[in-house]
Amino acid sequence: MCTGTLASLLQSCEMNEDSLNPDITTFPFDIDLSKPEYSSLAVIGGAVYANNPDGNNGNDIIIIRLEQDRFLTVTSICTHQGCSVNLPSSDKPTLFCPCHFAEFSPLTGEVLVQPKLGTASTLPVFRNEFDKSGNKLTVYLPGNG
Numbered sequence: 632m633c634t635g636t637l638a639s640l641l642q643s644c645e646m647n648e649d650s651l652n653p654d655i656t657t658f659p660f661d662i663d664l665s666k667p668e669y670s671s672l673a674v675i676g677g678a679v680y681a682n683n684p685d686g687n688n689g690n691d692i693i694i695i696r697l698e699q700d701r702f703l704t705v706t707s708i709c710t711h712q713g714c715s716v717n718l719p720s721s722d723k724p725t726l727f728c729p730c731h732f733a734e735f736s737p738l739t740g741e742v743l744v745q746p747k748l749g750t751a752s753t754l755p756v757f758r759n760e761f762d763k764s765g766n767k768l769t770v771y772l773p774g775n776g
């Protein structure tokens with residue numbers, strides 16, 4: 632629990648965060664957005680699956696272009712019981728899980744609709760960096776483990 636003045640609060644929270652997340656191992660997954668398989672990301676709102684077998688336990692990630700220079704990168708694996716979440720579509724603009732009908736925000740990965748039974752939590756979001764001049768997106772994936 633973080634209590635105290637703002638300065639001490641920030642300091643103690645930072646320390647707590649560090650101690651809770653010692654060295655989370657991530658590695659860069661470089662994606663050339665000019666390749667045909669990523670063509671739907673050319674427009675804002677476009678979404679694709681991508682995969683690097685060395686990260687995210689070999690599971691697909693979902694990439695959504697939120698703005699010209701901003702992307703959401705989340706796991707495709709539902710936090711309820713592990714089914715693959717659908718990409719947003721004109722019929723269903725959320726990240727919809729067909730197994731028990733949970734829905735996640737295509738902007739943040741947060742739960743919008745809980746599954747029919749039980750609960751889901753926010754889809755893990757992976758940090759990314761966009762190199763505009765090279766049209767390259769680097770997603771920092773957790774390793775397999």
Ligand code: FES
Binds near residue numbers: 714728
């Ligand atoms: S596995 Fe996704 S809602 Fe159950």
